[in-house]
């Protein structure tokens with residue numbers, strides 16, 4: 001499928017999905033949301049892809065939120081569908097089973113911050129501005145923002161950001177645990193690429209075991225989480241990569257993980 005709003009580029013096992021609407025600060029209209037659904041389905045089902053980088057085009061914004069021009073005319077029923085589509089996309093990204101890195105430059109607002117929060121890593125430029133400004137439009141975050149911000153940063157920051165609609169800079173986002181690293185703008189691509197290369201060299205089954213265990217564990221009690229971890233741990237022992245990883249250590253060489 002040819003995308004009208006996305007640019008997809010592969011570098012070996014790393015896929016970069018970039019929203020290409022710089023004139024609208026990469027705002028998420030329905031067409032873009034639908035294309036992102038397809039793009040992440042493709043990334044999930046392509047065994048050659050081990051890591052995804054999520055980016056926005058242009059210097060100014062990662063994503064400036066849901067497309068307000070579209071939002072403005074939605075009926076209640078359409079709004080429900082819009083929210084459900086957005087939430088399903090965020091959940092799809094979060095549960096991809098492969099690490100997804102959000103490359104955040106400039107504005108990451110509303111649905112942009114929500115999308116970033118559904119990724120597994122958030123690397124931000126010093127010029128990043130994050131926020132949930134929906135309150136200023138008379139609405140609330142509808143792509144999972146109230147829930148993921150609560151889980152990521154706790155009740156205090158979640159309420160503060162959603163109720164005030166305030167933008168925060170990258171340093172505050174780092175202090176709140178919303179982003180993992182902050183780097184000068186000119187170093188952002190290098191930082192993202194280094195992390196992606198490092199992750200792409202890992203055993204994919206082990207990566208997905210960690211992603212699933214942490215995500216499942218965050219939503220259930222410790223006993224169920226520990227049981228899930230045990231199963232995911234044991235599953236690794238059915239892979240060639242586990243044999244390769246342990247052999248490589250004992251033979252004092254670098255492992256080469258095939259994904260099998």
Ligand code: COA
Pocket residue numbers: 023024025027064065066067068069107109110111133134137
């Ligand atoms: N939806 C639709 N269009 C958007 C958009 C959004 N969320 N955010 C920006 N745009 C468009 C603007 O309408 C403008 O388009 P135009 O040139 O055709 O008029 C273009 O992107 C550039 O934005 P502009 O507002 O001129 O840039 P700015 O530097 O003055 O301000 C922001 C940047 C991000 C502060 C401002 O665009 C903004 O507040 N956007 C909305 C953020 C928001 O509320 N997001 C949550 C939505 S639920």
